Amino acid sequence: MKVTINHVQKSSGIIRKTTYHGVAVRVQFNAEELAVIRERQLEKDVLLERGYPSDMSDNAINKHANRSLGKKLLTAAVSGADSLHFDLTVTKLMKGEDVYFLGNPMEAKGYEEELRNGLVRLKQWIVGNAEVEKETASFEL
Numbered sequence: 001m002k003v004t005i006n007h008v009q010k011s012s013g014i015i016r017k018t019t020y021h022g023v024a025v026r027v028q029f030n031a032e033e034l035a036v037i038r039e040r041q042l043e044k045d046v047l048l049e050r051g052y053p054s055d056m057s058d059n060a061i062n063k064h065a066n067r068s069l070g071k072k073l074l075t076a077a078v079s080g081a082d083s084l085h086f087d088l089t090v091t092k093l094m095k096g097e098d099v100y101f102l103g104n105p106m107e108a109k110g111y112e113e114e115l116r117n118g119l120v121r122l123k124q125w126i127v128g129n130a131e132v133e134k135e136t137a138s139f140e141l
Contacts, residue, residue: 020053
């Protein structure tokens with residue numbers, strides 16, 4: 001598993017410019033890891049629970065929250081069920097780069113730390129699911 005994490009910035013607004021600080025992560029899984037993920041159906045496992053990104057306007061947040069069932073089903077059918085939520089899942093990492101924007105550099109650094117810890121847990125989870133224990137353990141209680 002090869003991980004690349006970059007910090008990016010994005011500005012928005014014409015008169016009152018706002019700068020958002022993002023963390024972009026790209027994970028390249030090797031063939032063995034992909035096989036374990038697919039075999040054990042780990043694609044939908046949530047790596048990080050996260051809310052709305054800072055670069056979403058209040059209007060966009062309300063629009064996202066109040067979508068009709070038809071729009072949610074269409075979005076899920078076209079983009080996958082992951083697109084309905086902002087949580088970071090294994091599927092999102094498998095699809096390519098994931099960028100999440102925060103309000104200031106300190107929040108971005110904190111998010112990067114959480115992301116690193118989550119990726120370590122993911123690697124341990126994949127390794128743990130790779131093989132079934134073949135040794136018989138016996139002990140007395």
